[in-house]
Amino acid sequence: MESPTIKHGNAMTAVMHSNLLRITQSSVSEIGSALWWSEMEKQGLPLVNKNPSNKENLILTFLWRDPDGSESHSPIKQVYIDINCVTNHHTFSPPSLVRLPKTDVWYWQLEIEKSWRGSYRLIPATEKWIGSNWEKALHSNDDARKMQRHWWRNLIKDAIPDPLNRQAPSAGSWSKKFSAIHLPGLMEQSLWQEFDLKPEFSELENKSFSDVGEVYWQSSILGIRRRVWTYACGKASDPEQRPLVILLDGDRWAKEMPVFSVLREQTQSGHLPAALYLLVDSVNGKQREQDLTCSEDFWLAIQKELIPQIKEELPHTENPAHTIVAGQSYGGLAAMFAGLKWPARFGCVLSQSGSFWWPNNKLMRKGNNSDDKGWLTDQVLSETYQPGRLKIFQQVGTREYSLTRVNDQLNKALTNKSFDVKYQKFVGGHDTLCWREGLITGLSYLLQNFSYQD
Structure with a gap:
């Protein structure tokens, strides 16, 4: 040239x-x-x-x-x-x-x-x-x-x-x-192609998603009202048996990065069973931090108020082996806490980029080399929680730095205490673009052995 x-x-x-x-x-x-x-x-x-x-x-x-x-x-x-x-x-x-x-x-x-x-x-x-x-x-x-x-x-x-x-x-x-x-060498995220080409497409307004609903949950325990999106995905031969999946930061997965078409495609193709999905709105930053930082009240409200309210209209399993709590960042921390604290109700955990530094934000400072650990990791090490039949899928990005470190700490603690945990790292950061594919991978892993009994 x-x-x-x-x-x-x-x-x-x-x-x-x-x-x-x-x-x-x-x-x-x-x-x-x-x-x-x-x-x-x-x-x-x-x-x-x-x-x-x-x-x-x-x-x-x-x-x-x-x-x-x-x-x-x-x-x-x-x-x-x-x-x-x-x-x-x-x-x-x-x-x-x-x-x-x-x-x-x-x-x-x-x-x-x-x-x-x-x-x-x-x-x-x-x-x-x-x-x-x-x-x-x-x-x-x-x-x-x-x-x-x-x-x-x-x-x-x-x-x-x-x-x-x-x-x-x-x-x-x-x-x-x-x-x-x-990048050219990456596995294509083809499941999300429709969204990537046209993100302004509103899934909730699309007539093909007639099974997506929006309800309001007035919690007396938490003293707050919030939205919950429900998605009865696929035809269940017995709705009383269908898995229950609770997605934290539900506003992200309902609006910012709508997950409904991907769940439908994966269900129709047989990669996921027909299931009921609850997408719980985080309301705002202050409420999110209050609810998702190992709050017993939040999870008691989920169990005593939200799930019974939903079950009146949308039956689903009470089997913990087929009940998943999933979240990212604070949501990853909250999901892990729920499974460890109530494994008899939430038997499957999907945690991505969990904020396991909490409540010690010094662990997130650049250059921190201390052996200090977050509260939940200390709880695991002190044997506050027992492995039982809890099944865990954990992910974190290699470019999340201090967050990668605290996830490594928790994973080591879980492994040493004989918890059933699958740990993956993706080359990326604290990014919904990375979480979205891992979310589907985690759901497939946790529900891989599920089958309806006719």
């Missing part, structure tokens, strides 16, 4: 031009031209290339087109990139794309494992929101950590999905939209 003429004088600009042309495999000499951007749109972002120095990793190239043009016309001074469990959220200097001078092109690269999966978003920032300026303005008596968190939380309000990513954006934390990265 013939090298383009470099019109901008410094050596860094020349290198960036050359690098971009090589990576994008562009035949267009003018980087940033309409034709060049058209080529990038056809390829879809981020661009994925082999790493010649490390065959186990790939090079991802992120690009952003400044709608206001070059630096002489645009107010944008930085384009921060927030990649799940890659970007450090605790600094005033998170990674930012770099502008190619006198163009509308912003550019950044990342080296990552071939088997990684994750989500990301871009954050164009004006002079007001440049992190280094905030850091310079700190006084000696200021709380730097508090100020940084304030800056970051305000900064991400302007986060956007990548407009040139071919995957349709999906909702993530704080209801912001994220773009997805599925």
Whole structure:
């Protein structure tokens, strides 16, 4: 390929031009031209290339087109990139794309494992929101950590999905939209294809999901009213026998990443038995933290109030071997607690990225090397809970760092106490994009031996 003429004088600009042309495999000499951007749109972002120095990793190239043009016309001074469990959220200097001078092109690269999966978003920032300026303005008596968190939380309000990513954006934390990265060597998440292509599709409004219901649960024990989605999936020969699956953070699986079509497909194909699913709304952050941090009241309310209320209309099994509690993060902690505390009711646990540091948040701080453990792990080690017939499916991401460590601690404790636990790690972070496939894998594992007795 013939090298383009470099019109901008410094050596860094020349290198960036050359690098971009090589990576994008562009035949267009003018980087940033309409034709060049058209080529990038056809390829879809981020661009994925082999790493010649490390065959186990790939090079991802992120690009952003400044709608206001070059630096002489645009107010944008930085384009921060927030990649799940890659970007450090605790600094005033998170990674930012770099502008190619006198163009509308912003550019950044990342080296990552071939088997990684994750989500990301871009954050164009004006002079007001440049992190280094905030850091310079700190006084000696200021709380730097508090100020940084304030800056970051305000900064991400302007986060956007990548407009040139071919995957349709999906909702993530704080209801912001994220773009997805599925690398070429990964197993395809084909079950979620319908959602990925059109996430605005409302499953609850689709007539084919007539078995999805929405009820309200007024709990006298908890003193709160909340939504619960019910899904009687598949035809059960005996509804009194059908498995019961309780999904925590039900609003995520009913609205942000709707699971109904995937459950239906897996049931129709015979990978899952006909079952009753209860998706329990978390209400809000404060209520979620109260309910899902090993709260006996929450689980007593589930057993004494919610399940009897649902069973009046939707019969299901009382067999603990066919009753699953499933959750992620705080929900993973809560699901594990429920199974350990009440194995005679909740005989199967599906825990993903469980927050087993709780209540000692020091365990989550970067660089922590102490032997301290979370409360639930200590309970297992002290033999507060006995293995019995409890069956556990546990997952965590390799890029969840301290959270990976506390999951390792709990898994070791469970294994040493002879609990029946299957432990998996995925190459990714604290990410619904990773959890969604693991959720189906866990359900299939926990229900693999179930059969209706005619």
